[in-house]
Amino acid sequence: MPKKRVIAIDRSNKEWKEKIISSIIIATATVSSLLLLAMLLFILKESWPVWSQIGISSFLSGASWRPLGSPPQIGILSMIVSTLWVAGGALLIATPLGFACAIFLAEFAPPLLAAVLRPVVNILTGIPSVVYGFLGAAVLVKFFEVKFDLASGESLFAASLILAIMVIPFIVTNSEAALRSVPLEYRYAAMALGVSRQHLAMKILVPLARKGMLGALALAFGRSMGETMAVLMLAGNILRLPMSWFAKGEPLPALIALELGSTTPGSLHYQALFAAGLVLVLMVMTVNLGINILLYRLQKGGHTI
Amino acid sequence: MKRTLMDRLQMACFWVSGLFILLVLLSIIGYLIWRGGPFINSEFIMSSPSGFPLGTEGGIFPAIKGTLWLILLALIMSIIPGLLTAIYLSEYGRQGQLPVIINLLVQSMAGVPSIITGLFVYALGVVTLGWGISLLAGGLALAIMVFPVIVISSRDALLAVDDNYRLVANSLGVSRSYTLFRVILPRAAAGILAGWLLALGYAAGATAPIMVTAAAIIASSSGALLEPVMALPYHLYILFNEHISMNHAYATALVLLGLLLFINVLALSLQSLQERINSH
Structure with a gap:
C-alpha cells in the first residue's frame, strides 16, 4: 500500500x-x-x-601599586579595602530605606500610590550609573565642598551614598517579591487572630521572607562592589589605604577603567590589571553564588522557615 | 500608649521611605530638566561637538548615533543566543542537571560587573584579534553584558504561558516545534519584546564596558565596525571629568535620560500588556 x-x-x-x-x-x-x-x-x-x-598572597596583601616603577610593585590591598568599604557603606545606608520601602509597598501603601511607586522603582533601576555618578559629583560633592569647606569633596562616603541610591530599587523589588511570596495561609491565620496589620508585617511576614530579603541584600552588595562609573567619579581615585569612610580611595573597578587603556599588552601592568579583575569578579561571584545556592535550596524545600 | 506611639513612628518610617523613592526620581528628572533643558535645541541634537576644548560648542549628534549603533549591534549579537537559551530553559530543559547548571551560569553572568566584560573583550577583541578600540568590540562587550538580561526576561515570559496550551498541543499530536513557534512564542511575544527593550536601555546607559573597548572622545560614528565611536554616556563622562562644559554635560545627561525613560516606559507598557494577555 x-x-x-x-x-x-x-x-x-x-x-x-x-x-x-x-x-x-x-x-x-x-x-x-x-x-x-x-x-x-x-x-x-x-x-x-x-x-x-x-604570588597570590603578596598580590592581595601588598599595599603599594607602582606597576611602572623599578622595581615594579603591584599590590591591591588598598583597592580591595576601598571596594569593600564603599560597598559595605552603601549597604548600610540602603538597607533600612530599601526594606522599609519594600514593606510599605507590600503592605501599607494605598493602591493608587503603590501603582505609581512600582513603575518609579523600575525606572530608577533603568537610570544609568554614569548619570547617578555625574549628579553625585556635580551636586553632592559640590555640597560637601561648600558645606564643610573642603578642597575636594570626593570620598568613599560620597560614593557609598550614591551607590546606596542606585541599589535601593534592587533591594525594594526583590524584598517586595519575597514578602509577597509568603503563603496566604499565614496572612489568613493572623487576620483570624485579630492581629494588627503592623504586627502581621513585622512579626510574621518579615521573618518568613527573611531569606529572600537577605538575597536582595547580597545582590545589592555584589552590584555595588562591581559598579564602576559612580565610584570612578566620586571616590576620589587615590591609591592609598583608606583609613576612614571619609577618606578617598580607588575601588577595583575604577582602577581597571582608569588604567587599562594606557597599558602595553603583555606588560606587567597589563597583567596586573587582569589579576585585579579576576579578584573582583571572584569576590562578586562568591557573594552571588552563595545567594543562588541559598535561593535554590529555598525553592527546593518550599517555604521552610 | 507607648505601644501605639512606636507603631505610629514605624508607620511614619514606612511612608517616609516610600515617598523618598518618589522624591529621588522626581528630583533627578526635575534637576536635569532645570539645568540641561535650556541647552537642548535642534543644533545641540543635530551637530557635532566643536569649540576649544572640543565639546564647549556644537552638539552631540555623533554620540547619539554612536550609542544607537552600539545598542543595535549588541542586540543583533545577543538576541538569537539569548532567545534560544531561554527556549531551552523553558521548553526543552525541564528535567535533569543541565538546565540547573545553565540557569546558575546565566544568573552568575548577570552578576558579573560590566567592567569585567569590558576587560575580557579588551583582551580578546581589542588586543588578541586586533580589532583595536572599535564599534565591533564595544558591541560585543554590550552583547555579553545584556545576554543574561535577555535570557532571564524571555525565559520568564515563556514560563508564564499557561501550561494548558502545551498540554493541549501535545494531546492533539502537534509537533514540539510547531507548538513552540505557533502557540507558545506568539503568546509570550510582548514579554520577550519588553525584555529586548530593557536590554537596549541597559546597553545604552552602560559606560564602563565601552570606555575600555569602543569609545572615543571624538569620532564620526559612521557605523564602520572597526572604527571607534562616540557614545552618549562616555561623552557625558568626558564633558564632566575634563571640565569641558557643565551646561553641555547636563544637557547630554538629559538626552540620555530621556532616551532611557522612553525605552523603559515602552518596556513597562509591553510588560503590562503581556500580563493582560496571560490573565485572559
Missing part, C-alpha cells in the same frame, strides 16, 4: 526536523552559558604571570 509508506516517510522526516531544532537549541544554550567560564579562563590566562611570579 503505497499511500501508507508516504505517511511513514513524512513522519520520520518530521522527527528528524524536530531533532535538529532541539539539538540547535541545546547546543546554543550550552555554548553561550559556557561563555562565563571562557571569560574567567581568559582573564586567568592573561593574568597568569602575576600569580606564578608574584
Whole structure:
C-alpha cells in the first residue's frame, strides 16, 4: 500500500526536523552559558604571570601599586579595602530605606500610590550609573565642598551614598517579591487572630521572607562592589589605604577603567590589571553564588522557615 | 500608649521611605530638566561637538548615533543566543542537571560587573584579534553584558504561558516545534519584546564596558565596525571629568535620560500588556 509508506516517510522526516531544532537549541544554550567560564579562563590566562611570579598572597596583601616603577610593585590591598568599604557603606545606608520601602509597598501603601511607586522603582533601576555618578559629583560633592569647606569633596562616603541610591530599587523589588511570596495561609491565620496589620508585617511576614530579603541584600552588595562609573567619579581615585569612610580611595573597578587603556599588552601592568579583575569578579561571584545556592535550596524545600 | 506611639513612628518610617523613592526620581528628572533643558535645541541634537576644548560648542549628534549603533549591534549579537537559551530553559530543559547548571551560569553572568566584560573583550577583541578600540568590540562587550538580561526576561515570559496550551498541543499530536513557534512564542511575544527593550536601555546607559573597548572622545560614528565611536554616556563622562562644559554635560545627561525613560516606559507598557494577555 503505497499511500501508507508516504505517511511513514513524512513522519520520520518530521522527527528528524524536530531533532535538529532541539539539538540547535541545546547546543546554543550550552555554548553561550559556557561563555562565563571562557571569560574567567581568559582573564586567568592573561593574568597568569602575576600569580606564578608574584604570588597570590603578596598580590592581595601588598599595599603599594607602582606597576611602572623599578622595581615594579603591584599590590591591591588598598583597592580591595576601598571596594569593600564603599560597598559595605552603601549597604548600610540602603538597607533600612530599601526594606522599609519594600514593606510599605507590600503592605501599607494605598493602591493608587503603590501603582505609581512600582513603575518609579523600575525606572530608577533603568537610570544609568554614569548619570547617578555625574549628579553625585556635580551636586553632592559640590555640597560637601561648600558645606564643610573642603578642597575636594570626593570620598568613599560620597560614593557609598550614591551607590546606596542606585541599589535601593534592587533591594525594594526583590524584598517586595519575597514578602509577597509568603503563603496566604499565614496572612489568613493572623487576620483570624485579630492581629494588627503592623504586627502581621513585622512579626510574621518579615521573618518568613527573611531569606529572600537577605538575597536582595547580597545582590545589592555584589552590584555595588562591581559598579564602576559612580565610584570612578566620586571616590576620589587615590591609591592609598583608606583609613576612614571619609577618606578617598580607588575601588577595583575604577582602577581597571582608569588604567587599562594606557597599558602595553603583555606588560606587567597589563597583567596586573587582569589579576585585579579576576579578584573582583571572584569576590562578586562568591557573594552571588552563595545567594543562588541559598535561593535554590529555598525553592527546593518550599517555604521552610 | 507607648505601644501605639512606636507603631505610629514605624508607620511614619514606612511612608517616609516610600515617598523618598518618589522624591529621588522626581528630583533627578526635575534637576536635569532645570539645568540641561535650556541647552537642548535642534543644533545641540543635530551637530557635532566643536569649540576649544572640543565639546564647549556644537552638539552631540555623533554620540547619539554612536550609542544607537552600539545598542543595535549588541542586540543583533545577543538576541538569537539569548532567545534560544531561554527556549531551552523553558521548553526543552525541564528535567535533569543541565538546565540547573545553565540557569546558575546565566544568573552568575548577570552578576558579573560590566567592567569585567569590558576587560575580557579588551583582551580578546581589542588586543588578541586586533580589532583595536572599535564599534565591533564595544558591541560585543554590550552583547555579553545584556545576554543574561535577555535570557532571564524571555525565559520568564515563556514560563508564564499557561501550561494548558502545551498540554493541549501535545494531546492533539502537534509537533514540539510547531507548538513552540505557533502557540507558545506568539503568546509570550510582548514579554520577550519588553525584555529586548530593557536590554537596549541597559546597553545604552552602560559606560564602563565601552570606555575600555569602543569609545572615543571624538569620532564620526559612521557605523564602520572597526572604527571607534562616540557614545552618549562616555561623552557625558568626558564633558564632566575634563571640565569641558557643565551646561553641555547636563544637557547630554538629559538626552540620555530621556532616551532611557522612553525605552523603559515602552518596556513597562509591553510588560503590562503581556500580563493582560496571560490573565485572559
